[in-house]
Amino acid sequence: MQRLKAFPKAKLTAVLETMSQKATVWVPSMIAGVSRFAPYRPEIDIQMGTNTAISPKEALFPSTEKIYTFSAYGIDGEFEPVDPSVGLQILFGLRSCDMQGILCLDDVFLTRGYVDDFYGSKREATTLITLGCVTPGADCFCASMGVNPVEHDGSDAQMYDLGDAYGIIARTDKGETLVKDLMATGLLSDTDKSQGPTSDFVLKVDSEGITEKLQQMFDHPLWDELSRKCLNCGTCAYLCPTCHCFDISEKKRNQHCGVKIKCWDTCMFSEYALMAGGHNPRPSKKERVRQRFMHKLRYFPERYGKLQCTGCGRCIAKCPVNLEITDVIKLAGEAKKDG
Amino acid sequence: MSAVDNPKQPAKEWEPNIVGFACNWCTYAGADLAGLSRMQYPPNVKLVRVPCSGRTNPQFVLRAFQKGADAVLVAGCHPGDCHYATGNYFTRRRYLLMQRMLEFMGIDPRRFQARWISGSEAPKFRDVVTQMTEEIKALGPNRKLREEI
Amino acid sequence: MNQITKEMRDLARELLASGEVKGLIGWTKGSRWYLTPPVVITQPEEAEQLYFDQFAVNNLTGLLLDYRYGDDKIALFVKGCDSRGIVRLLQDHQIKRDNVLVIGVPCMGMSDKKAVTDPRQPAELPLLDKCLECRYPNPVIADRLISGALVSGEPSEPKGLTASEAAKRGVGSKQADRFAQVKAIEAMSADEKYAFWQAQHEKCFRCYACRNICPACNCRECIFESDKKGWVNKSATPTDNAFFAVTRAMHVAGRCVECGECERVCPMDIPIMALNRKVIQDINELFGESDAGTDLDGKMPLGLFKNDDPEEFM
Numbered sequence: 001m002q003r004l005k006a007f008p009k010a011k012l013t014a015v016l017e018t019m020s021q022k023a024t025v026w027v028p029s030m031i032a033g034v035s036r037f038a039p040y041r042p043e044i045d046i047q048m049g050t051n052t053a054i055s056p057k058e059a060l061f062p063s064t065e066k067i068y069t070f071s072a073y074g075i076d077g078e079f080e081p082v083d084p085s086v087g088l089q090i091l092f093g094l095r096s097c098d099m100q101g102i103l104c105l106d107d108v109f110l111t112r113g114y115v116d117d118f119y120g121s122k123r124e125a126t127t128l129i130t131l132g133c134v135t136p137g138a139d140c141f142c143a144s145m146g147v148n149p150v151e152h153d154g155s156d157a158q159m160y161d162l163g164d165a166y167g168i169i170a171r172t173d174k175g176e177t178l179v180k181d182l183m184a185t186g187l188l189s190d191t192d193k194s195q196g197p198t199s200d201f202v203l204k205v206d207s208e209g210i211t212e213k214l215q216q217m218f219d220h221p222l223w224d225e226l227s228r229k230c231l232n233c234g235t236c237a238y239l240c241p242t243c244h245c246f247d248i249s250e251k252k253r254n255q256h257c258g259v260k261i262k263c264w265d266t267c268m269f270s271e272y273a274l275m276a277g278g279h280n281p282r283p284s285k286k287e288r289v290r291q292r293f294m295h296k297l298r299y300f301p302e303r304y305g306k307l308q309c310t311g312c313g314r315c316i317a318k319c320p321v322n323l324e325i326t327d328v329i330k331l332a333g334e335a336k337k338d339g
Numbered sequence: 340m341s342a343v344d345n346p347k348q349p350a351k352e353w354e355p356n357i358v359g360f361a362c363n364w365c366t367y368a369g370a371d372l373a374g375l376s377r378m379q380y381p382p383n384v385k386l387v388r389v390p391c392s393g394r395t396n397p398q399f400v401l402r403a404f405q406k407g408a409d410a411v412l413v414a415g416c417h418p419g420d421c422h423y424a425t426g427n428y429f430t431r432r433r434y435l436l437m438q439r440m441l442e443f444m445g446i447d448p449r450r451f452q453a454r455w456i457s458g459s460e461a462p463k464f465r466d467v468v469t470q471m472t473e474e475i476k477a478l479g480p481n482r483k484l485r486e487e488i
Numbered sequence: 489m490n491q492i493t494k495e496m497r498d499l500a501r502e503l504l505a506s507g508e509v510k511g512l513i514g515w516t517k518g519s520r521w522y523l524t525p526p527v528v529i530t531q532p533e534e535a536e537q538l539y540f541d542q543f544a545v546n547n548l549t550g551l552l553l554d555y556r557y558g559d560d561k562i563a564l565f566v567k568g569c570d571s572r573g574i575v576r577l578l579q580d581h582q583i584k585r586d587n588v589l590v591i592g593v594p595c596m597g598m599s600d601k602k603a604v605t606d607p608r609q610p611a612e613l614p615l616l617d618k619c620l621e622c623r624y625p626n627p628v629i630a631d632r633l634i635s636g637a638l639v640s641g642e643p644s645e646p647k648g649l650t651a652s653e654a655a656k657r658g659v660g661s662k663q664a665d666r667f668a669q670v671k672a673i674e675a676m677s678a679d680e681k682y683a684f685w686q687a688q689h690e691k692c693f694r695c696y697a698c699r700n701i702c703p704a705c706n707c708r709e710c711i712f713e714s715d716k717k718g719w720v721n722k723s724a725t726p727t728d729n730a731f732f733a734v735t736r737a738m739h740v741a742g743r744c745v746e747c748g749e750c751e752r753v754c755p756m757d758i759p760i761m762a763l764n765r766k767v768i769q770d771i772n773e774l775f776g777e778s779d780a781g782t783d784l785d786g787k788m789p790l791g792l793f794k795n796d797d798p799e800e801f802m
Contacts, residue, residue, distance in 0.1 A: 032687040033757050053755070063693050064723045138520065138607035202607045203519065228528035229551065234695035235755050249721030253488045263722040264693065271713055285554070320697050320753035321546060322518050322525030397738040398711070398719070401731050418799070428793035432775065435798060436741055436790075439770045440734060443673065443763075445682025453801040483682055486727045 004160070004167040005179065006191040012048070012166070016040045016092070018185050019178070023088035023127065026059045028052045037091065050137050051095045055241035055314060057105060059091055060122045063238070064263045067118065067248070071257035082259075085121035090178070093131045093159070097142040097312035099152040101241025102128065107304040108244050118262065127174045130155035131166070132195050139313030141203040141326055147310050149198045160195035167191060203313065205326040206333060207297075211307075214298040216337050218290075226328060227289035229321040230268075236292070236315035236323075237266035242308045245272075267291050293328050355475040357410045358403040359384040359468075361456075362392045362427075365416035368458035373465050380465040381472040384412060391415065392453075393426030397437045400451060404484040410450040410475045412467070417455040427455070446483055449474055491649060492540045492593060495634040496565060499591065500535035503563050509589055510560035513551050515544040521610045522601040526551065540565070545598040545616065547749045549573030549703045556583050563589035568646075569618070571627035572745035572781030573703035579784065580743070582706045592627030594637040594648025597659040618748035618761075620662040625654060628782045641782050669759065670766045689729040691756040694722065698750035698760055704740040704780075711735070737763040742771055742789040745781035774798050 007015055019025045025040040028047050035047045036054035066082045094102075102123075109119035133140075133149040142149050151158050157175035160167035168188070170176040182188050237243040247265035252258035265272060268289075273282040282288045300308035309325055316324045361367040367388050373380065389395055392415025403411045413434055421427040434453040442448045452471060456464050496514060503509045516527035517539040524543035528551065529535065547570045555562050566574060574590050577583045599613035625646035630639050636648035643663075646654035654660075673681060696712070699705045711719045712732060720728055746768065750760040771778065775789050775797065 032691055034691055064725055138604070225528075228554075229526045231550070231697065231700040231753075233697035233700045233753075234693075235697045235753070238693050238695050239755060247722050249723060251486065251488050251721075251723065259488050261721070261723045263724060265722055269696075316519075318753075318755040320701055320749075322523050324519055327519065396735075398731065398735040401734055402719075405727050405731060417802075418795070418797075425793065428795075428797070429790070431797055431799070431801065432790055432793055433738075433741075435774050435800060436767060436770050437738060438800075440738065440763075440766065442678075443670075443681065443766050444685050444730065444734060445676075445678045445680070447678055455801055484727050484730055486725070 003190050004169060004192075004194070005183070005188040006162055006165040006167040006193065007182070007187045007189070008165045009048075010164075011187055012046065013042075014185070015182060015187055016046075017042075018182060018187065019090055019092070022181070023090045024086070025090045025092050026056060027092050040092075048093060048131075050135075051097070051133075051140070051312065053239070053314065053317070055101065055239060055312065056091055056094060056098050057101060057241050057244075059089060060102065060126065061105060061109075061119055061244060061246075064261060065118060067260045067262050069257065069259045073256055084118040086125055088125050088127075089122070090127045090129060092129050094128055094152075094155065095131060095133055095142075095312070096147050096149050096152040097140070097310040098241045099128065099130045099154050100142075100147045100306075100310040101312070103154050104242040104300070104304070104306065104308055104310070105244055107306070111304075127157070127178055128155040129157045129159060129168075129175075129178070131159040132161055133198055134161045134196050135199050136201045137313060137317075138202055139316040140311060141201055141205060141313060142311035143201055144203075144205045144207055144326070145307055145309055145311035146207070150195065162191065162193040162195060165191065165193065167193065167195070203316070203326055205329045207307065207329050210297050210329055210333060211301040213332055213335075214294060217332060217335065218294070220335060220337075222331060222335050223286050223290040226293075226323070226331070227285040230285050230289050230323050231320055232268050232270055232285055232288060233320065234264075234266040234268055235318050235320065237268055238264055239314040239318055241310060241312055241314075242296075267295070289323075293325065293332075296325070297329065297332075353480055355383045355409045355472055355480075356407060357384045357412060357468075357471060357475060358408040359386045359412035359414060360389050360392065360395045360399060361386045362394075362415035362422075363388050363390050364422035365420065365458045366392075366414040366456045366464065369456045369460045369464045372459065373461035376461055378461060378465045380468045383472045383475075384468045391421065391423050391426035392430040393421075393423070393433075395430070397433065397440075400437060400441070401484065404446070404450075404481065405486040407485060409478075409481040410452070410471060412451075412471060413453045414456045414464075414467070417457055420457065444484075446481075447478060449478060450481055489539075490541065492635045493538065496538045496540055496591075496593070497535045499632065499634060500529065500538055500563070501532045503589065504530065504535065505532040508561065509563040511555070511562045513548045513562065513564035514538045515540055515546065515548075515565070517541075518543075520607055522599070522604050522607075522613070540593065542596055542599045542613075543601065545752065547573055547701065547703065547747045549577060550701050550749075552577060552583050552588060553706055555587070559587065561587050561589060563591060565591045565593050566627055566630070567593060567595040568624040568626050568628070569622065569745070569747045571629050572624060572779075573747055574629055575781040575784050576703045576743060576745050577706065579781070579786075579788065580704070580706055589632065590627070590630045592630030592633045592637040592639060594635050594646065594650040594654075595625055595659070596650035596653040597622070597625075597657045615657050615659065616748070616752075617662075618746075618752075619657075619659050621666045622660045623663050623666075624779070624782065625659050629784065643779075667765055667769045669762050670769055673762060673766075685730065685733075686726055688758045689726040689733065692724065692729040692733070692758055693756070694724045694729060694732060695755060697753040697755065699736060701749045701753050702740065703745065703747070704743040705736070733758075733760070733763060737767055740764065741767045742778075742791070743780050744768065746779075
């Protein structure tokens with residue numbers, strides 16, 4: 001068995017400095033009062049204690065991205081694609097919930113016959129380093145969604161919280177390269193310590209059989225009740241590590257040229273499903289709220305075999321009206337099939 | 340990148356680009372009179388004719404800055420002389436607030452002006468445009484709020 | 489169960505059972521000790537879900553907009569700050585007076601759940617800043633009142649069952665600091681101000697939570713709703729976010745009731761109230777002191793004018 005290598009938490013910046021020689025390292029940090037993953041730089045305020053308020057999907061799927069520029073003078077027109085690739089990057093300190101989120105995004109953007117190069121090029125350039133959780137956050141419930149807080153085998157390297165040090169093992173070739181680089185600096189040493197047990201979750205829900213249950217609940221009156229307090233803002237979707245809807249719009253510089261932009265969108269917005277001609281198949285909050293939870297707990301599992309909620313708890317933490325997915329799962333689970 | 344600048348136009352020395360919202364009945368008429376009277380004034384203020392200065396939303400000002408304006412002017416009839424009776428009274432209140440809001444955002448207050456210029460005040464129009472152009476020339480180009488495409 | 493909760497449940501049961509109202513909006517106990525989120529009920533049995541405590545911070549008035557096109561009468565509970573939202577909606581002609589039954593409740597001041605350290609263990613928490621600065625702790629409008637609440641259209645001391653608790657916790661004790669944040673920003677240099685707001689606008693990702701919870705943001709079709717109109721699309725660049733933030737502040741200018749919900753719901757902790765308070769401060773200085781949403785017959789400052797308004801544009 002691979003002996004665990006570790007570095008003291010006090011040497012974290014040295015480790016990040018080393019990694020930064022070869023790649024942009026996204027670390028959990030405090031930026032302008034909000035915790036999010038941001039590219040490492042020497043004065044950055046690193047926050048390793050709890051998961052970030054904003055999910056790391058922005059490193060692979062930015063909220064606003066140029067896709068091509070266009071120009072037309074007279075009859076001639078030109079399109080020039082914008083190169084979506086980024087330099088090498090490392091996502092450092094991903095929790096299992098976010099790693100699972102990235103696997104969901106992989107399913108959407110890389111499988112089923114079409115590879116989205118905007119996501120794919122960034123994904124390929126990224127080394128993922130997960131970190132085990134010892135203390136679940138107040139809103140965390142990954143274990144209830146089938147995600148293991150201790151570790152995640154989908155990453156390139158796994159770190160463990162050993163109290164005063166971080167242990168690290170490589171899982172893939174990318175991970176091996178990274179660990180080798182760190183070994184070369186002398187920052188790593190062998191350790192016999194192991195990650196302590198993950199303490200108990202505050203938030204728990206039984207999500208067993210939720211997909212099958214929801215398959216019989218499309219017309220259930222539960223959706224009327226649940227949707228009443230929703231504001232139809234984009235907070236839950238934009239914070240979610242698995243939500244991936246986007247819109248294409250444009251910015252014109254003048255009547256001749258401009259740029260097409262891909263930006264985050266959400267089924268929560270009233271105009272999301274609005275069609276040319278004015279028909280909206282999701283005209284009220286009820287349809288939209290139902291859509292959100294159906295997608296996460298039924299349609300996505302039906303298509304990709306995994307739940308589209310990884311239990312990170314961010315939506316629960318920030319929803320202005322505390323519409324909690326854990327409540328939805330519980331109520332749907334308990335509901336009588338025909339209401 | 341081909342889409343950003345038209346390769347057919349040569350580069351020029353920087354000139355202030357000022358967007359002016361001019362009310363149809365007074366300021367625009369005053370500008371017209373300035374032209375008819377062959378008054379000389381800088382060409383830097385690009386006029387957008389509106390039926391009344393009260394038509395201008397605060398977001399028009401923001402949009403002008405986003406799209407590259409170095410300064411914005413909102414001009415209309417003198418209070419009491421509005422063609423629509425009361426439009427410019429609302430303009431006055433609105434832009435007293437907007438002026439302060441722009442300063443609060445960190446935009447130099449000299450980059451936004453609201454003025455009352457009547458249909459016969461062609462010299463005033465000329466003077467306002469000339470002064471504003473000179474002032475902004477000295478201040479330099481505005482990069483704040485600017486959209487980068 | 490506290491007394492206010494009991495009275496809420498009794499009244500709700502009565503209103504729904506008699507059919508006087510078709511629905512009722514209130515608060516319910518949430519999944520943790522520091523959460524008391526909104527709930528909408530339609531049946532008398534559901535009255536058991538209602539709850540009130542120092543975490544019932546949500547302003548429920550925005551939810552009335554869901555019923556504005558119908559003819560159903562809806563009841564809702566309001567604290568002092570929330571009740572100004574009712575006046576806001578009525579003055580904007582978004583709801584019919586006969587279709588809403590306003591129930592005023594006294595308020596002990598709302599606690600700041602951001603100060604929670606242990607999600608399992610209830611503890612004393614400090615008041616929200618907006619409660620420390622509160623000038624309208626009593627409802628400004630009500631059809632019914634419970635637990636000793638009293639209507640007051642003027643700034644007043646907290647009344648009702650929670651009066652002494654509110655006073656002890658310091659509700660309204662920092663009224664004079666209402667514009668402190670605005671003044672702090674005004675004291676910065678232009679470039680510092682711009683850098684400050686740029687950092688905020690870089691955070692914003694245009695979830696529109698602030699707009700959706702605001703009772704003053706009640707346009708049938710918001711300019712930010714359709715990108716075909718060309719004002720904005722969903723692109724969340726700092727300049728577009730600045731456009732959104734300032735435009736929204738100017739569109740609610742003179743109508744903002746200072747409930748502070750916009751700032752509370754922002755997932756990025758953007759100081760949205762600084763913009764709204766800046767506008768209010770300027771309106772007070774330029775056009776005379778006024779508090780939006782306190783007087784049903786009052787006029788909104790940007791909807792009227794005086795011949796002798798300050799003249800700076802000659």
